[in-house]
Amino acid sequence: MANPAILTVDDDPAVSRAVARDVRRRYGDRYRVVRADSGEAALAALREIKLRGEQVAVILADYRMPVMNGIQFLEAAMDLFPRARRVLLTAYADTDAAIDAINIVDLDHYLLKPWDPPEEKLYPVLDNLLELWAATPDTSATETRVIGHRWSAPSFAVRDFLARNLVPFRWLLADEPEGGRLLAAADLSPADVPVVITSDGKALAMPSESDLASHVGLSTTPASDFYDVIVVGAGPAGLGAAVYAASEGLRTVLVEQRATGGQAGQSSRIENYLGFPEGVSGAQLTDRARRQALKFGAEILSTREVVGLEAAGTARLLRFGDGTSLAAHAAVLATGVAYRRLDAPGLSDLTGRGVFYGSAATEAPSCSGEDIYIVGGANSAGQAALHFARYARRVHILIRGASLTSSMSRYLIEQVEREPCITVHPHTEVVGGYGDEHLETLTVCDRSTGTTRTVKTSWLFIFIGAEPRTNWLEGVVSRDARGFIVTGPALLRDGQRPAGWSLPRDPYHLESSLPGVFAAGDVRADSVKRVASAVGEGAMAVTVVHRYLEAQ
Known part of the structure; x- marks a missing residue:
């Protein structure tokens, strides 16, 4: 197969020749450099490369091109080569456009013209992007x-x-x-x-x-049997901990039972996360965080169910459901929460057949032209309603309270109110679901009057409450009445350290009742249930892990 391509596109002939020359000088022995003078010509070149079954590693596009600017071109190029790393060439005055491109085309980098000397301003950027491209499994090459x-x-x-x-x-x-x-x-x-x-x-x-994981390129087996830190759970808190731990030189492994991103990874759009003024999808945020963790050397293990935790001398030992185990000097528990099950007749038998917990984004296109029902009034429910509104005929939000104001962010409430196909039903709950092969009808009750009615629908999405995934920690660490992990000063009662505490010091912030085991994100008692807070706690956990390791 021919060498992967690096494609450059710029409508200024002099600039086009210069960037192609500099790229060829450094990478010409390993990559084929393709040069185009317009977005249309570059797309034609990409289509030809695609038909030949070849690959594109990096695309460098100038922003100011006539007919099709650099952002528009990169957006079209993503459909052909989604794995290709994307770089926008901009003048100083175009930096706002470059920032917009980060949200629109998931831009990897933007370069200011001129990039002289390339040894300082061009090659380090391309070296990093080519390394990331080479490390990403090519799952799109064949379907x-x-x-x-x-x-x-x-x-x-x-x-x-x-x-x-x-x-x-x-x-x-x-x-x-x-x-x-x-x-x-x-x-x-x-x-x-x-x-x-x-x-x-x-x-x-x-x-x-x-x-499934082992056949689609996800890692399931650890490279070692001992690490500096094990992070359990790959939601925002776990990914944050893995990125900071690995970037600071700790041998780090991140263990996830199902999928990176957690509940946040299912969000269609997060608009209040710092640095993304136009919003970012949970999948995009997850992908970037995952790539960062891998870049710094963290291992990510998928489909590994953790069933036990214990102290083994100075080590902390995790036991998996398949009977294997993994040890480390310290552990960070970031297992997050699960949506609480809705206890109404008929729903459990229809789960996955019209009744879904969470956004189930794969189902959205199938809802085209139909009525769907969402139970819950927090941000996750609002984000899902806005996403499904793009497909469904009507979206019904059912809430037990009088309004959304007590549970949903104001910016989301305003968007929900502006969407004509979304209807909010206060004081309403689902009391039954029925169907043979799939959900066909729901019975809903108006709590203010006690009256019930039956509605026809094949779609129910549930976002109620949060249950921590901590049953496997029974008797290992202190938990509150709802199962959330108690940490730090909250462990002290009348100045007394928790029972079984073996150290002369008080527990560190975020440290559980088992020394060397820390909790971060939604699973921790009294934590703020927001993506930014979870990421911050994940990073903070690494700081206290360092303190713990230095004291050993």
């Missing part, structure tokens, strides 16, 4: 396909797992011609679905998440 039934909970679980782990895939119905042909080619039948056809042509019938 992963998922074959299943429309109203199948296992089929939904596979699609949700792939989507949340940012693995591109194509969804095919088993009773459609192409799905049937693929099943026949794999010597399987519709009874064997869900079936995943991996990028290398291997057919996986009803795969477990661990099997």
